[in-house]
Amino acid sequence: MVGTLKSPALYSQVADLVRKRIFQQELRPGDRIDEVTLAEELGVSRTPVREALKILDADGLVILEPRRGCRVRVLEHKDLEQLFPVMAVLEGLIAGEAVKRTDGKEMANLERIHQNLEDAAAEGDIDRYYEHNYEFHTRLQELCGNPYLQRVAADLRRILILARHRQLKAPGRLQDSLQEHRDLMAAFRKGDAEAADAQMKHHLLEQGRTLMEKEAARH
Structure with a gap:
């Protein structure tokens, strides 16, 4: 600055x-x-x-x-316990709606972002992985076409940014996160909105579980 x-x-x-x-x-x-x-x-x-x-x-x-x-702000265990289930539902809805609105051009864009995730994970570059992950989730919010859903999710994402980066540093979490993204992309390629919703919920809940385990280990 x-x-x-x-x-x-x-x-x-x-x-x-x-x-x-x-x-x-x-x-x-x-x-x-x-x-x-x-x-x-x-x-x-x-x-x-x-x-x-x-x-x-x-x-x-x-x-x-x-x-x-x-x-x-420091997100405590109680914050994580309350925030992630809500965010999982919201981002699941976003993913399900985004599938319905994803055409060939948008799919190519998601494939590009996902490949960047693959490359960052292969290099073990957590910072770059996080940046592309943020881009991916932001693009799905834009694709979902529901401004009210976008607004609520964006407000909560700003808070969760305080903690999400930490979970990627847990042993094995980077590769687990990448696999969750691979499964999500598989749902998008099939045009399966229900599977995309379920997989995104799983992705967010796994993030929350990892963070809560890290938090518990500190005490």
Whole structure:
């Protein structure tokens, strides 16, 4: 984040920049965000920074604590236990609807993204795998054609980004995730909406199970 921001909606720009840092793991769960330091870095007053952090707090990405400042949210076991089953249902619906709207051109695009997943997994590149995985899920949201479903799923995905990357670092999880994507692609190639829905639910629930196991092992 370099340079001075110039816009009537400075708080929105600041929120976007901090959100990007969180998504790229420059800011990690539990990290403190200092208003003064951030304002100085961006060349703005503390007011747009404070407003930006309020937006991110409402999004569930940070936690504003009275007299203690702001920190990036840490998803606890209970959060994971509650979030992933809901997200599994939503993304299952998205996948099922996306199958019905996938033509030859869109299928070729999904095949391209999936091949990128295959390549990243073969190299053991978790960061690149995650980026292509995010692209894949985003494309399915766009394909599903239901703006209400897209909106709810997108809101929850922003929160789950705080944890999803961690699950890929569990032993064997990268290859398991890839196999789940292979099974999902098989459903898309067959045009089987029901199978795509079921496979996507399984994919999300496996992510949640892995994360909860990692969380339990820490305590």
